[in-house]
Amino acid sequence: MSPRLSVVVPAFNNADFVDETVRSILDQSYDDFELIIADHASTDDTWQVLQRHAHDERVTLLRTPAGGGAAANWNRVTEAATGEYLRLVPGDDVLFPDTLAQHVAALDAHPSAAIASSPRSLVDASTKTIIGRRGPRWRSRLVPGAEAVRATVRAGTNVFGEPFCVTFRREPFLAAGGWDSSFPYLIDQASYCRALLQGDLAAVPELAGGFRLSSTQWSVALAAEQSRQARGYHAELRRTHPEVVSEADRRVGDLRVRLVAQTRRLAYIVLRRRMTAATTGPGGKS
Known part of the structure; x- marks a missing residue:
């Protein structure tokens, strides 16, 4: 039987952090999931680090040829997923221990929800918290999709969080077109909105995990x-x-x-x- 949840990790030059990312997923309180990781032709030791987890029966390791930008690897891991639900975690972020269970419970409780979303903290290279909580406090646990889309437009920013903050219903997400790379720097936000135009938002108030800040964001x-x-x-x-x-x-x-x-x-x-x-x-x- 397929797992309830597919957690997918598109890794690229994450040798310094990907082991911590993977361990934060494997150590979750929820256990009915598969973990699919694809290395996108990294030039560092990412692939070698990932071999530490090759023995785990929950883990599938893939390699994605160079080229195509982030969308190529995001699509690679997503197409390999088989679970009812889908969660993408970049190779340098970390999940908090109960977040998979919280998102599955939220989607189970709200059949009309296309996605579940949580706030997050911001952490540095050593996983020390820089900002303790970032994300909106929705007025209810179930937000109409159109209202959520309107809210992110009016905010002028992605109110749903980075990819690891969000869990999709996989088949409707793929049926709607999957990852929307029409605006490459908004691939996550645009994809959330595409799903929310088809369904509602299950708002999970607990923190999803830590979004790792790096110098690439200081441009x-x-x-x-x-x-x-x-x-x-x-x-x-x-x-x-x-x-x-x-x-x-x-x-x-x-x-x-x-x-x-x-x-x-x-x-x-x-x-x-x-x-x-x-x-x-x-x-x-x-």
């Missing part, structure tokens, strides 16, 4: 491109689903996208200083 150019793509995505939703996203929603969202980008730039400066201070000694040397 002003990257923030600017994310902002541009977010505005483009808002316009696309307004064009294709005017019954969900009004012109006022789009305008508010675009304004907040710019504010979020400015806030993010300031936050990157502060977090970089904090993380640099945490990894240097009294004399300023590591």
Whole structure:
């Protein structure tokens, strides 16, 4: 029989963190799951590190040829999944011990829900908490899909969290088109919204885990491109689903996208200083 849940990990150059990621999945309180991991032609020791878990009967290790960007590996692991539910965990984030059980219970309790979503904490390279909780506090445990889509547009940011914060119903997700890479920097948010246009959101208040901050998120150019793509995505939703996203929603969202980008730039400066201070000694040397 297929497992209830497929946890999939698209790994790429995660040698320093992927073992911790995998252990956080295998050590879950919930046990009816398969774990599928694909290494996307990493140039570090990611594949060698993954061999530590090759003996576990729950684990399937795959290799994805180079090219195609993140979407290629996300699709690779997703297509290999067999469970009723699907959860994607990047190869450097960590799950908290009960989050799989919480998401399965939420989706079981709410048949109309297309996804379950949790807030998360932000952690540094040593998994030390930088920000204790990030994510909205929804007014109810079941949020209509259209309301959730409208909320993320008006917020000007992804209110659902990074991929490890979300669990899908796998077959409806695939039937709706799977991962939406039309706006590459919004592949997770756009995919959540695609699912939510077909169903509701099961809001799980407990933290999903820790999202690991890294220097790759400290790019002003990257923030600017994310902002541009977010505005483009808002316009696309307004064009294709005017019954969900009004012109006022789009305008508010675009304004907040710019504010979020400015806030993010300031936050990157502060977090970089904090993380640099945490990894240097009294004399300023590591």
